[in-house]
Amino acid sequence: xxxxxxKYGGTSVADVEHLKNVARKVAEWKKKTDHLVVVLSAMAGxxxxxxxxxxxxxxxxxxxxxxxxxxxxxxxxxxxxxMILKSRGIKAISLTGRxxxxxxxxxxxRARIKTIKTDSIKKYxxxxxxxxxxxxxxxxxxxxxxxxxxxxxSDTTAVALAVAxxxxxxxxxxxxxxxxxxxxxxxxxxxRLHHVSYEEMLEMSGLGAKVLQIRSVEFAAKFGMPILVKxxxxxxxxxxxxxxDAHMEKVLVASVVYDKAQAKLxxxxxxxxxxxxxxxxxxxxxxxxxxxxxxxxxxVHGLTDISLTVPTADAKKTLDRLEAVKEEINARxxxxxxxxxxxxxxxxGMRSHPGVAAKMFSMLADAGISLQxxxxxxxxxxxxxxxxxxxxxxxxxxEGFELGKE
Ligand code: ASP
Ligand code: MG
Numbered sequence: 001x002x003x004x005x006x007k008y009g010g011t012s013v014a015d016v017e018h019l020k021n022v023a024r025k026v027a028e029w030k031k032k033t034d035h036l037v038v039v040l041s042a043m044a045g046x047x048x049x050x051x052x053x054x055x056x057x058x059x060x061x062x063x064x065x066x067x068x069x070x071x072x073x074x075x076x077x078x079x080x081x082x083m084i085l086k087s088r089g090i091k092a093i094s095l096t097g098r099x100x101x102x103x104x105x106x107x108x109x110r111a112r113i114k115t116i117k118t119d120s121i122k123k124y125x126x127x128x129x130x131x132x133x134x135x136x137x138x139x140x141x142x143x144x145x146x147x148x149x150x151x152x153x154s155d156t157t158a159v160a161l162a163v164a165x166x167x168x169x170x171x172x173x174x175x176x177x178x179x180x181x182x183x184x185x186x187x188x189x190x191x192r193l194h195h196v197s198y199e200e201m202l203e204m205s206g207l208g209a210k211v212l213q214i215r216s217v218e219f220a221a222k223f224g225m226p227i228l229v230k231x232x233x234x235x236x237x238x239x240x241x242x243x244x245d246a247h248m249e250k251v252l253v254a255s256v257v258y259d260k261a262q263a264k265l266x267x268x269x270x271x272x273x274x275x276x277x278x279x280x281x282x283x284x285x286x287x288x289x290x291x292x293x294x295x296x297x298x299x300v301h302g303l304t305d306i307s308l309t310v311p312t313a314d315a316k317k318t319l320d321r322l323e324a325v326k327e328e329i330n331a332r333x334x335x336x337x338x339x340x341x342x343x344x345x346x347x348x349g350m351r352s353h354p355g356v357a358a359k360m361f362s363m364l365a366d367a368g369i370s371l372q373x374x375x376x377x378x379x380x381x382x383x384x385x386x387x388x389x390x391x392x393x394x395x396x397x398x399e400g401f402e403l404g405k406e
Contacts (some may be wrong), residue, residue, distance in 0.1 A: 022082040136153040153215070157211050252353055259341060260387055264308070272304040345360055372386075
């Protein structure tokens with residue numbers, strides 16, 4: 001029996017017209033596969049509207065109520081699609097996260113899926129229903145409350161359901177026709193990739209590529225679930241995200257990724273003694289702040305500087321924490337620089353080919369772009385540069401590594 005899980009993102013369900021387009025696609029697919037589960041996002045922009053309402057309502061919205069509110073976006077799209085399908089004579093039913101058996105931990109607004117009880121969905125599938133599931137939401141038994149899975153969480157709903165149901169694949173329908181060598185808005189010659197390995201996609205999502213929520217890729221990688229990223233607006237082969245196999249050409253660099261929403265904070269004049277870094281990072285940890293890069297300078301006369309980068313959204317919170325710890329450890333000052341960006345190259349081929357870093361640095365040097373911080377993993381190299389240099393750097397690297405060529 002064939003089973004496909006499809007997910008349609010916000011722009012694909014932006015209004016009733018778009019939902020009718022999705023219904024047409026679903027009807028076509030229902031002819032080609034035995035079982036079909038469709039996961040939907042909220043209408044484009046809707047989750048942002050709800051977030052804004054919450055922050056208008058009060059300064060620090062209660063997280064349980066926030067999840068109750070945010071999960072309502074998907075509650076609108078699923079019954080609408082199910083209605084349209086039924087009106088066209090297709091057996092369909094919409095289910096909330098809880099009705100779909102998606103159980104999470106109690107971490108509101110960023111819950112993790114613990115188990116999926118598939119009995120109910122399976123019953124409907126056996127009865128030949130198209131099952132339309134609300135993405136992004138689950139249910140926490142410990143809190144007896146609706147939870148959400150973090151922004152972009154519908155991808156994770158879809159992949160997790162595909163795994164739990166033993167689907168053949170998980171298809172993600174979005175407003176782009178696949179995963180690109182870089183952002184086509186910055187580099188018009190960017191090319192759609194035929195396939196990307198889980199590892200590359202994990203790095204790319206972590207570095208700011210918005211196509212897939214990183215947790216969905218982690219899920220897929222862990223259980224070997226193939227993902228196919230496609231456009232819901234035009235036909236095409238899309239991009240496969242799957243395990244690296246012998247047939248995959250091991251390109252040196254698969255893509256150039258950038259992220260401008262980064263800030264650098266420096267705590268300067270820190271007395272250099274054992275345990276200082278632990279104190280500083282201890283003060284930041286546990287506040288949901290995602291520290292990315294860290295650099296500690298060599299100490300001069302017993303004083304050192306420590307710099308770190310965080311997402312712009314966490315900059316204020318981080319600054320407050322560092323100001324507090326500054327007093328405690330007798331550091332001189334805390335500096336913030338929001339005018340930075342991160343540009344990275346990713347590719348599994350780097351593992352076996354040295355010299356990519358040298359090539360990247362010399363391309364940036366030739367362009368007169370200076371590097372503030374560098375970090376590497378086995379398959380990626382990231383540099384922090386001035387924000388206004390980011391677009392130029394992306395274009396240089398895309399061209400230098402010849403990513404526009406087949
Ligand atoms: N609607 C949610 C969001 O905007 C979840 C999703 O679309 O994946 O983040
Ligand atoms: Mg998304």
